[in-house]
Amino acid sequence: MPVRTFHKKLTAPVIQAMKKSGAKIVALTAADFITARLLDEACVDVILVGDSLGTTLLGYESTVSVSMREMLHHLKAVSRAKPTALVVADMPFGSYHQSTAQAVRNAVRLVRDGGADAVKLEGGKSQEKKIQAIVEAGIPVMAHIGLLPQSVLREGGYRVQGKTPLQAGRLKKDLHAVERAGAFACVLEYVRASVARKLTRYATIPTIGIGSGPGCDGQVLVTSDLLGLQTWLAPRAARHYAEIGRVMCDAFRHFANDVRVGRFPGKRESFE
Numbered sequence: 305m306p307v308r309t310f311h312k313k314l315t316a317p318v319i320q321a322m323k324k325s326g327a328k329i330v331a332l333t334a335a336d337f338i339t340a341r342l343l344d345e346a347c348v349d350v351i352l353v354g355d356s357l358g359t360t361l362l363g364y365e366s367t368v369s370v371s372m373r374e375m376l377h378h379l380k381a382v383s384r385a386k387p388t389a390l391v392v393a394d395m396p397f398g399s400y401h402q403s404t405a406q407a408v409r410n411a412v413r414l415v416r417d418g419g420a421d422a423v424k425l426e427g428g429k430s431q432e433k434k435i436q437a438i439v440e441a442g443i444p445v446m447a448h449i450g451l452l453p454q455s456v457l458r459e460g461g462y463r464v465q466g467k468t469p470l471q472a473g474r475l476k477k478d479l480h481a482v483e484r485a486g487a488f489a490c491v492l493e494y495v496r497a498s499v500a501r502k503l504t505r506y507a508t509i510p511t512i513g514i515g516s517g518p519g520c521d522g523q524v525l526v527t528s529d530l531l532g533l534q535t536w537l538a539p540r541a542a543r544h545y546a547e548i549g550r551v552m553c554d555a556f557r558h559f560a561n562d563v564r565v566g567r568f569p570g571k572r573e574s575f576e
């Protein structure tokens with residue numbers, strides 16, 4: 305399988321074309337400059353400034369609380385890293401729900417003021433017109449169907465999607481709607497693996513799965529989950545590739561102890 309090893313700016317059409325070439329799309333989230341730099345160094349294809357930053361970095365109960373102001377703040381930090389990866393910004397809850405005009409206006413802000421290369425918004429058929437209008441404004445859109453974290457209040461929780469033939473049929477309609485609207489890729493979140501595989505086979509645009517099994521065209525994870533940053537959290541769909549939370553905690557304890565016993569700073573860290 306082709307792997308990206310060279311540093312050339314990735315665009316939405318290149319990501320879309322990866323479906324045909326069979327290269328798996330690798331996407332991870334970032335909300336700060338350092339993480340964006342490191343993800344780019346690791347040749348990740350897509351850096352998603354996801355609204356999951358609300359629950360991970362900012363400590364909110366859900367992503368519903370994330371504002372445009374907060375999203376722009378984090379997006380700008382990521383953009384300053386000038387990644388060659390495609391930078392996709394999540395449209396926060398309430399930033400595209402009122403009207404098509406509002407959706408286009410805020411998508412433009414994320415690109416023009418925040419430096420995003422593309423935007424992502426949640427919803428299938430219900431968002432078709434808005435996706436179409438944003439694409440017509442010249443902004444690539446990544447769609448997001450299946451579990452929609454911004455709808456947690458209405459749904460009353462986070463559940464695997466596509467469990468019944470009716471739900472699977474609805475997902476197929478949603479995917480078709482976002483394709484028709486001109487989305488260049490679609491996130492499938494927590495969709496039953498067999499359904500996600502079928503949707504991927506049927507789709508003309510790449511699917512990027514999270515908790516949706518190996519049959520998708522690409523995979524996305526929340527970076528803090530991959531790193532094991534939150535020692536108190538282990539979502540089933542994520543794999544800890546490191547235990548950075550524990551490493552950090554050990555380092556903090558070590559420093560605190562050194563200060564308390566007078567071992568820090570030493571000669572090397574002092575200026576005579």
Ligand code: KIV
Binds near residue numbers: 354355356357394493
């Ligand atoms: O906000 C986010 O991180 C996301 C991913 C879970 C796809 O939308």
